[in-house]
Amino acid sequence: MTFSLIGRCKRTGRLGLGITTYSLAVGGRCEGVAANVGVCKTQAFPNRTNDPLGIKLLAQGYLPAHVMEIFAGNDTEHSFRQVAIMDRDGKIAAHTGPGCRGWAGHKEAADCVAFGNGLLGPQVLDGMIAGFLTRPDDALEYRLMRAIEGGRDAGGQGPADAHRTERSAAIKVVDRRDFPMSTSASTCTRRRSKSCGACSRSSSSTRNSIAAGIPIRRRRFRRTFS
Amino acid sequence: MPEHVLAELKANDPNHEFRQIAVIDRLGRLAAYSGPKNRGWAGHVTGDGYVAMGNVLAGKPVIDAMAKAYEGAAKLSFERRLLAAIEAGRDAGGQVGNDGHLTERSAALMVYGDYDHAEIDLRVDLHDTAIEELRRAFEEYELYRGYYKERSKNPKDAMPQYAFVQTLKKQEAAQ
Numbered sequence: 264m265t266f267s268l269i270g271r272c273k274r275t276g277r278l279g280l281g282i283t284t285y286s287l288a289v290g291g292r293c294e295g296v297a298a299n300v301g302v303c304k305t306q307a308f309p310n311r312t313n314d315p316l317g318i319k320l321l322a323q324g325y326l327p328a329h330v331m332e333i334f335a336g337n338d339t340e341h342s343f344r345q346v347a348i349m350d351r352d353g354k355i356a357a358h359t360g361p362g363c364r365g366w367a368g369h370k371e372a373a374d375c376v377a378f379g380n381g382l383l384g385p386q387v388l389d390g391m392i393a394g395f396l397t398r399p400d401d402a403l404e405y406r407l408m409r410a411i412e413g414g415r416d417a418g419g420q421g422p423a424d425a426h427r428t429e430r431s432a433a434i435k436v437v438d439r440r441d442f443p444m445s446t447s448a449s450t451c452t453r454r455r456s457k458s459c460g461a462c463s464r465s466s467s468s469t470r471n472s473i474a475a476g477i478p479i480r481r482r483r484f485r486r487t488f489s
Numbered sequence: 490m491p492e493h494v495l496a497e498l499k500a501n502d503p504n505h506e507f508r509q510i511a512v513i514d515r516l517g518r519l520a521a522y523s524g525p526k527n528r529g530w531a532g533h534v535t536g537d538g539y540v541a542m543g544n545v546l547a548g549k550p551v552i553d554a555m556a557k558a559y560e561g562a563a564k565l566s567f568e569r570r571l572l573a574a575i576e577a578g579r580d581a582g583g584q585v586g587n588d589g590h591l592t593e594r595s596a597a598l599m600v601y602g603d604y605d606h607a608e609i610d611l612r613v614d615l616h617d618t619a620i621e622e623l624r625r626a627f628e629e630y631e632l633y634r635g636y637y638k639e640r641s642k643n644p645k646d647a648m649p650q651y652a653f654v655q656t657l658k659k660q661e662a663a664q
Contacts, residue, residue, distance in 0.1 A: 285650060286637070287630050291599075291610030308644035315605040317583070343644035362644055427651065446612075 264365060264381025264420040264427055265289065268391050268410040269302040269347050272403040276351060277444070278302050279436035281407030283429040285381075285420055290433025290446065296323070299351060301434045303330070307363040309344035310338050317348055327356035334358075344371070347376040361378040363379045365422065372396060377410065381427070383418030390417025406443050407434045491520035509533070511540035529586065536560060541574060545591065546581030554581035568600055568609060572624060579620050609634075619656040632657055 267282035280302055282289050295303035295314030303317030313334055320330045327348040333357075335341045343362035348356050355373050357369040359384060369378035370388040377391040394413025395406050411432060421427035436445040491512035499505045499522075506524040509531060513519040521533040521540045528541040531544035534552045541555035558577030562570040577598065584591040595612070596619040602608040611626050633653075640647040648656075 287633055288611050288626065290612060291607055294606045308647060310639055311606045311641060312604060340644050364649070425651070459590075 264379075265306045266377070266379030266382060266391060266411070266414045266419065267304060267306065267346075267347075267393055268375055268377045268386055268407065268414075269304055269349050270395055270403065270407060270410070271302075271349060271351070271353050273353070273374050274400070275403075275438070277403045277436055277438050278349070279349065279407055279434065279445075280304055280402050281411040281432075281434045282306075283411045283415070283432035285427040285430050287431050290432040290435070291339050293433060293435050294318070296435045296437050296443065298439055298442075301327070301348065301350040303346070303348045305334075305344050305346045306378070307360065307367065310334075310340065310344055313338070313344070314452040317346075321348070321350050323477065326350065327354050331356040331358055345378055347382050348367075349376060358470070365420075373399075377414070379414065380422075381420050382423065382479075383423060383426075386417045387414045387419060390414050391453065403436050404434060407436070490514075491518050495520045495522055499660065509542055509544050511542050513538070513540065529584075535546070539574075542576070543578065543584075545584050545586055546578075547585045551578045551581045551583060554578055568598060571598055571600070572627060575620055583632065593619040596620045598623060598627060607644075 265282065265284035265286070267280055269280045272279050278298070278301065280293060281295055282293065283317060292309065292311065293304065295318050297318045301321040303314045303321065304342055305313040317330050320341045327350050329460050331346065334346060338344065342360040345359045345367060347357045347364050353374050355371055355376055357371065357378060359367050359369050359378065363380040365381035366384050367380035367382065368385060368388060369376055370392060372392045373396065375392065375395050377388040379387055390413035391410040394409035397409055398406070415429060419426065419429060434445060435443055438440060494512050494613050494627035495510060498510060502508065503576055509523045511519065511521040511533060511602045519535055519540055521535055521542060522543065523531045523542060527544040529545035530548050531546065532549060532552060534556050536556055539545045539559055541552040541559065543552055548633040554577040555574040556634055559570050559574040562573040565573070583593065592646050594615050594616065597612040600608045604606060611623060611630060613622045613626065616622045636653050
């Protein structure tokens with residue numbers, strides 16, 4: 264049981280995920296967030312090799328839908344996985360295997376996918392998406408926090424008679440550099456998200472794109488942080 | 490080679506003198522650098538397969554204690570050796586700034602094995618006693634580690650996590 268949202272800031276191209284679950288230390292299982300490449304997150308009964316593989320494939324130019332087909336062919340237990348993939352253009356693929364337990368599903372909205380399993384019901388996904396979309400001009404960190412808070416407030420995990428609390432939670436955001444701008448379970452990210460607004464050009468992200476074999480793209484929009 | 494990597498980092502960074510860096514490769518070759526513009530007491534000590542380093546510290550005893558604890562825990566798991574090292578550094582005085590002792594507010598433990606995902610990746614981002622909290626999270630996580638691995642491999646037969654937690658509680662009560 265887990266609910267999470269992968270998302271993208273259309274203005275800045277920043278990518279990230281917010282996640283929370285009954286399991287411990289979920290933030291330590293979020294390798295699939297890569298600047299200038301995309302986001303790939305496998306949960307439910309996770310296959311830990313999926314996410315690093317997904318990032319490698321996205322970096323080679325594979326589309327999210329095709330990456331998902333590769334996962335299906337590469338994993339005998341694909342029907343037990345729940346996977347969401349988004350590339351840096353916002354193209355999306357999502358999969359909720361029939362083997363996921365409890366109420367499980369995924370839902371797409373503007374620049375995001377909410378997905379979860381072992382949930383109270385679809386209202387949890389709706390709560391996450393509503394949280395994410397509330398203030399679309401905010402920095403991605405805040406939007407991801409509102410998403411997981413929205414999912415929690417909509418009932419979170421477990422059937423009505425057996426609610427399961429969130430025991431771990433994380434947000435992770437990458438900018439154009441090849442290291443996370445925010446990786447946090449409990450830290451206040453306000454200062455960091457503001458400071459990253461200053462570094463609008465990054466030679467390391469340029470190199471990262473070249474290394475990943477994908478074309479460099481310049482920022483199209485000036486970033487503002489509220 | 491780690492030495493050469495350090496030289497490249499130096500050549501590529503106008504603020505290199507402000508950095509503290511340790512590099513180790515998979516063969517155990519290592520290199521370390523504590524820039525002259527690090528603040529407070531700063532330094533590193535190297536040994537067989539490890540570097541202990543720090544800045545704004547109470548003094549050299551802190552990194553020596555880290556090294557000693559890491560070596561002394563050679564029979565324990567790698568994770569426990571790393572934890573023992575930072576606990577020993579804390580107990581040897583830890584960080585000291587201009588206004589005295591500075592507590593550890595964040596702490597992390599990260600280990601990679603054969604895969605390109607982390608074997609363990611635990612982090613405390615903001616806490617009054619971050620190392621104690623990291624130890625608490627680690628000891629709890631250790632109980633789940635085998636369960637999580639097995640559940641990923643054999644989802645069909647996996648025990649629900651809530652049921653697993655109940656078995657842990659029973660074990661704890663029986664002790």
